[in-house]
Amino acid sequence: MSKPLSMPFAERGSPSEIERGNAFQPKFDEHGLIPAIVTESGSGVVLMFAHMNADALRLTLDSGVAHFWSRSRSKLWKKGEESGNLLSVVEITTDCDQDVVCLSVNVAGNGVACHTGAKSCFYRRVNVVAGDVSTIELVPTSRS
């Protein structure tokens, strides 16, 4: 690992520090991961959802290109490395508890964020058929 990757993030402070402070103290879960929401810069459309370990988060902050931890492949994942659809980070925000990050990005290449070829991974709406919660279907959205 290079130096920036091995550098840990700040220790978690008091609840007040975490909620109100200006120190970045991200919380990684028992698997060493933090959830990351990815939205399209400008439109705000939610494109995808993934996880980062500390190295992925550090690399993302350092390079300006989104990196994640692939849970299925158990490896660092530079999103778009194969497809060319790299995610160029415009802004990263964190929430009150600092246990989630939200990335605003521009998608390079052909602008597609989902491996299925859809612009966004959220291309289906959950529809309760005729108001009966026992009958639920998925319906394509305009983001399909």
Added chain:
Amino acid sequence: MSKPLSMPFAERGSPSEIERGNAFQPKFDEHGLIPAIVTESGSGVVLMFAHMNADALRLTLDSGVAHFWSRSRSKLWKKGEESGNLLSVVEITTDCDQDVVCLSVNVAGNGVACHTGAKSCFYRRVNVVAGDVSTIELVPTSRS
């Protein structure tokens, strides 16, 4: 439990069914939870991030009001029940893997989604100071 709550969701199908099908087969993790991203209807602003168990998801679909599972309190959580800032669900989408849901909502009451009083929980931007990734600070955003 009432009938709607005890009704399970569909079993997970093949990867193709999950990605391409119209059957809702949400994946709950080892804790019985699915992540839920909450955005504001219209603006698309990401308001908060939480988790749902099957009952919370079923209740949300049935009532049109967002329910979550509070991990800190280990109980079903009708968001806004005390503050009055209930989340009225306009649309629920799910992602390619059906292991995340995304809610588009209108916030009732005074329109505030975060317990800190901010409209959105994502009220701070992660700022790499002078391009040096060893120095990171949080900076208020316009969503503060």
